[in-house]
Amino acid sequence: xxxxxxxxxxxxxxxxxxxxxxxxxxxxxxxxxxxxxxxxxxxxxxxxxxxxxxxxxxxxxxxxxxxxxxxxxxxxxxxxxxxxxxxxxxxxxxxxxxxxxxxxxxxxxxxxxxxxxxxxxxxxxxxx
Numbered sequence: 001x002x003x004x005x006x007x008x009x010x011x012x013x014x015x016x017x018x019x020x021x022x023x024x025x026x027x028x029x030x031x032x033x034x035x036x037x038x039x040x041x042x043x044x045x046x047x048x049x050x051x052x053x054x055x056x057x058x059x060x061x062x063x064x065x066x067x068x069x070x071x072x073x074x075x076x077x078x079x080x081x082x083x084x085x086x087x088x089x090x091x092x093x094x095x096x097x098x099x100x101x102x103x104x105x106x107x108x109x110x111x112x113x114x115x116x117x118x119x120x121x122x123x124x125x126x127x128x
Contacts, residue, residue, distance in 0.1 A: 048106040052122060055100045056086065063114060064091045066104050089116040099125025 053068035066089050071080045088111075089104045096102055096118060107117040 046105070050103055050105045050119065051087070051116075052101065052103050053087070055096050055098055055102060055125075058091070058094070058097055060088075062091055062094060063111075064089055064096050064102075064118060066102060066116070066118070068104075087116045088114045089118045090114055091118050096121065097125055 051066075051068045053066040055064045056067045057065035065086055067084055067086050070083045070085075072083050073079070074081050087104060089102075090107065090110050101122040103119045103122055104116045105119045107115060109115050110117075
């Protein structure tokens with residue numbers, strides 16, 4: 001006991017630990033309802049950009065060139081100017097043809113120039 005007094009500084013009060021009371025256990029939640037037939041599609045949020053554009057070239061193997069047209073307001077003249085940009089996008093099955101409207105999404109680098117992948121067909125080109 002004398003050893004304990006020697007170790008603690010003068011005038012120090014003995015500390016006591018306070019224990020929080022145990023919270024009452026929460027009642028178990030009800031099981032989720034059975035999924036409906038139309039809920040089969042699982043939607044996830046993606047931070048990758050998605051763009052709509054038109055296929056302007058399909059001459060390469062598994063690659064299409066997609067032209068995305070944006071309209072931006074000119075800072076000086078305040079008129080809307082057409083800005084176009086072309087992206088090389090991966091087309092695994094060579095299924096998209098010139099004139100098709102497609103949606104592309106950012107992807108990891110597939111080749112030197114390809115950083116996009118065709119996700120879906122929006123509208124098929126008009127056949128004459």
